[in-house]
Amino acid sequence: MAAVTPDQLHDHHHGPTGLMRWITTTNHKDIGTMYLIFSFIMFLAGGVMALTIRAELFSPGLQVVEPELFNQLTTLHGLVMVFGAIMPAFVGFANWMIPLMIGASDMAFARMNNWSFWLLPPAAILLIGSFFVPGGATAAGWTLYPPLSIQMGMGMDMAIFAVHIMGISSIMGAINIVVTILNMRAPGMTMMKMPLFCWTWLITAYLLIAVMPVLAGAVTMLLTDRHFGTSFFNAAGGGDPVLYQHIFWFFGHPEVYIMILPAFGIVSQIIPTFARKPLFGYASMVYATSSIAILSFVVWAHHMFTTGMPTAGQLFFMYATLLIAVPTGVKVFNWIATMWRGSMTFETPMLWATGFIFVFTMGGFTGLICAIAPIDIQIHDTYYVVAHFHYVLVAGSLFALFAGAYYWLPKWTGRMPDEKIGKLHFWCSLIFFNITFFPMHFLGLAGMPRRVPDYALQFADFNMLASIGAFGFGLSQLIFLWVVIKAARGQGEKATARSWEAAEGLEWTVPSPAPHHTFEEVPVVK
Amino acid sequence: MSVDSEIAAENQRVLKRLIVGAVAMFGFGFLLVPFYEKICEVTGINNILQPSKVTNTQVDTSRTILVQFDANIHHDLPWTFRPLQTAVRVHPGELTTIAYEVSNNRPEAITGQAVPSYGPQVAGQHFMKMDCFCFTQQTLAAGESRTMPVAFVLDPALPADVTTITLSYTFFEIAGRRAEAGRAGGHES
Numbered sequence: 047m048a049a050v051t052p053d054q055l056h057d058h059h060h061g062p063t064g065l066m067r068w069i070t071t072t073n074h075k076d077i078g079t080m081y082l083i084f085s086f087i088m089f090l091a092g093g094v095m096a097l098t099i100r101a102e103l104f105s106p107g108l109q110v111v112e113p114e115l116f117n118q119l120t121t122l123h124g125l126v127m128v129f130g131a132i133m134p135a136f137v138g139f140a141n142w143m144i145p146l147m148i149g150a151s152d153m154a155f156a157r158m159n160n161w162s163f164w165l166l167p168p169a170a171i172l173l174i175g176s177f178f179v180p181g182g183a184t185a186a187g188w189t190l191y192p193p194l195s196i197q198m199g200m201g202m203d204m205a206i207f208a209v210h211i212m213g214i215s216s217i218m219g220a221i222n223i224v225v226t227i228l229n230m231r232a233p234g235m236t237m238m239k240m241p242l243f244c245w246t247w248l249i250t251a252y253l254l255i256a257v258m259p260v261l262a263g264a265v266t267m268l269l270t271d272r273h274f275g276t277s278f279f280n281a282a283g284g285g286d287p288v289l290y291q292h293i294f295w296f297f298g299h300p301e302v303y304i305m306i307l308p309a310f311g312i313v314s315q316i317i318p319t320f321a322r323k324p325l326f327g328y329a330s331m332v333y334a335t336s337s338i339a340i341l342s343f344v345v346w347a348h349h350m351f352t353t354g355m356p357t358a359g360q361l362f363f364m365y366a367t368l369l370i371a372v373p374t375g376v377k378v379f380n381w382i383a384t385m386w387r388g389s390m391t392f393e394t395p396m397l398w399a400t401g402f403i404f405v406f407t408m409g410g411f412t413g414l415i416c417a418i419a420p421i422d423i424q425i426h427d428t429y430y431v432v433a434h435f436h437y438v439l440v441a442g443s444l445f446a447l448f449a450g451a452y453y454w455l456p457k458w459t460g461r462m463p464d465e466k467i468g469k470l471h472f473w474c475s476l477i478f479f480n481i482t483f484f485p486m487h488f489l490g491l492a493g494m495p496r497r498v499p500d501y502a503l504q505f506a507d508f509n510m511l512a513s514i515g516a517f518g519f520g521l522s523q524l525i526f527l528w529v530v531i532k533a534a535r536g537q538g539e540k541a542t543a544r545s546w547e548a549a550e551g552l553e554w555t556v557p558s559p560a561p562h563h564t565f566e567e568v569p570v571v572k
Numbered sequence: 573m574s575v576d577s578e579i580a581a582e583n584q585r586v587l588k589r590l591i592v593g594a595v596a597m598f599g600f601g602f603l604l605v606p607f608y609e610k611i612c613e614v615t616g617i618n619n620i621l622q623p624s625k626v627t628n629t630q631v632d633t634s635r636t637i638l639v640q641f642d643a644n645i646h647h648d649l650p651w652t653f654r655p656l657q658t659a660v661r662v663h664p665g666e667l668t669t670i671a672y673e674v675s676n677n678r679p680e681a682i683t684g685q686a687v688p689s690y691g692p693q694v695a696g697q698h699f700m701k702m703d704c705f706c707f708t709q710q711t712l713a714a715g716e717s718r719t720m721p722v723a724f725v726l727d728p729a730l731p732a733d734v735t736t737i738t739l740s741y742t743f744f745e746i747a748g749r750r751a752e753a754g755r756a757g758g759h760e761s
Contacts, residue, residue, distance in 0.1 A: 154583045155583065155587065217594050221587060221590045221591065225583050225587055225590070229579055229583050229586060255594050256593070256597050257597070258597075259597035259598035259600075260597055260598070260601040261601075262601070263599075263600075264601060267605075277746075278605060281687055281744060283744075284685070286612075289604075289605065292604065292608060293604050293605075296604065
């Protein structure tokens with residue numbers, strides 16, 4: 047874990063080649079690329095699970111999978127998408143872009159960076175491999191609630207170890223990011239001059255360090271309850287399953303902001319570029335991000351309104367949750383104010399960023415509806431909640447990831463993304479996304495429960511619609527692969543250093559594609 | 573280069589602090605356990621294992637409530653467990669004692685814990701148990717049978733629309749061996 051300083055890096059061109067180069071690399075760009083590729087593979091894996099779920103739900107009755115496998119699929123879809131796709135993708139962006147944005151030659155702890163990536167593939171193998179062990183994968187839902195998670199077979203133990211490993215990976219990655227941002231900034235790059243993406247990631251990294259260990263503790267308690275005779279959650283031994291929900295959501299709510307704050311950062315980079323105006327209210331963006339992060343620690347029990355909480359508790363968590371709408375509203379306001387009277391053009395990254403604001407805000411509003419305790423008791427564990435968190439996680443985090451990928455693709459590959467294909471990807475994704483998830487609001491309001499493979503006949507039409515949308519959405523993502531492969535193979539328009547007409551920031555001062563080593567001569571920010 | 577080594581030293585310093593922070597948060601997760609128990613105790617949310625304090629002993633003879641008794645065994649705990657009477661009629665405020673019988677069918681001592689629940693749920697907070705076998709763990713020797721009393725009073729503040737209450741107990745085995753038993757799918761315990 048020695049810190050690598052610029053003078054130690056000079057001879058790295060002579061390192062191993064082939065596979066060993068990728069296994070032993072300490073270069074932030076290599077590691078960033080590996081994170082991005084890994085997360086896309088996991089995204090496809092989680093997507094196949096989602097499509098299997100949607101195939102089963104295409105019509106009432108049981109056609110495609112057994113209920114046991116269905117429950118395993120919903121569980122693993124959640125775990126794979128959260129810990130395998132969304133989180134590593136953002137870490138990939140952080141690795142690639144943060145050193146370039148703050149004028150550092152690499153991350154602070156380059157070797158630890160290599161470790162934090164290479165812990166992920168074993169965790170993924172544990173998760174996906176658990177489908178093939180006796181009893182199959184864990185089917186307790188991605189939240190792994192006891193008593194179910196205490197009764198599951200060995201697939202559950204594999205999931206617990208996978209969560210441990212991914213947690214360690216995330217914590218190491220987060221520590222690296224904090225230290226890089228705090229200590230490695232170029233002279234003149236003050237905190238309040240940093241690109242907002244760095245700010246949102248700094249705050250996200252602190253959240254990760256604060257809550258990933260709590261999740262590790264929660265699953266450790268599950269493990270000891272399962273095998274070592276403790277009774278943290280075992281009612282018979284004086285334990286309480288509801289305690290697990292408290293600990294889990296103490297992690298879980300900051301976790302949802304871990305998955306959205308970097309997305310806010312990406313969008314805050316893209317909108318000023320294509321509106322050709324500086325970001326409106328930079329300082330308020332920083333404060334809004336910090337307030338969201340702080341508030342995220344006092345709202346966890348809004349996931350648990352139906353556990354029989356005292357009214358005072360329900361009211362506290364309800365009002366605290368509603369309060370989060372204020373800083374989030376500040377952010378949405380600032381993005382729109384940035385666009386206001388800007389000279390906007392809608393290249394692919396901007397389309398995704400604008401689409402993000404539109405669809406994410408809808409997810410935000412349904413979040414407010416879910417936050418109201420008397421309503422939540424009606425819609426808890428229904429498809430309304432499924433619709434809500436897919437609006438913020440797919441249309442929020444994932445759309446922002448695509449926006450960022452199109453935005454920085456020229457910096458990564460040296461080629462501009464193909465606008466025609468990129469726009470096709472955007473419109474297909476936006477339309478199919480809404481076809482998939484919008485009907486789920488109605489299903490949830492009508493009372494369709496989540497995580498059940500069969501449903502009553504009155505839900506049939508909306509489910510069929512959602513399934514059609516899901517397959518359209520899934521297939522649309524292959525278009526993205528096409529754009530990336532095209533650019534990576536050196537086809538398409540060559541990118542200049544600045545790539546986009548009004549792009550601002552240190553990352554646009556280095557050539558495209560960014561050379562293996564950048565900022566060995568420390569830049570000075572005026 | 574001295575500037576670089578200064579940065580490296582500073583990096584190490586921040587690294588150590590953050591690691592301490594992460595380890596502390598791991599501990600904090602476990603700290604939530606006693607914290608939660610204390611909160612439940614102080615606010616009286618989770619006091620099913622403690623005797624109730626009864627202050628008002630006024631008997632309300634104008635109402636009669638049917639109290640039914642139910643008994644369950646969790647998983648494959650090899651016990652027989654039943655109430656000695658299926659139901660009683662009581663007035664709110666009246667002290668009533670009933671009994672359950674439990675026997676261990678295995679040639680080994682087993683410890684169990686009974687957890688009560690109520691139907692309708694609202695009755696739970698008005699069902700005052702002064703004595704109950706569910707307040708402690710029960711260890712039954714091989715083949716032992718035991719008759720265990722429950723002494724209770726119904727709170728006269730019981731909502732008027734409640735005319736029937738079901739008191740249901742489930743006996744759980746204390747051992748922490750359920751995971752293995754479940755996985756083997758067998759009856760070994």
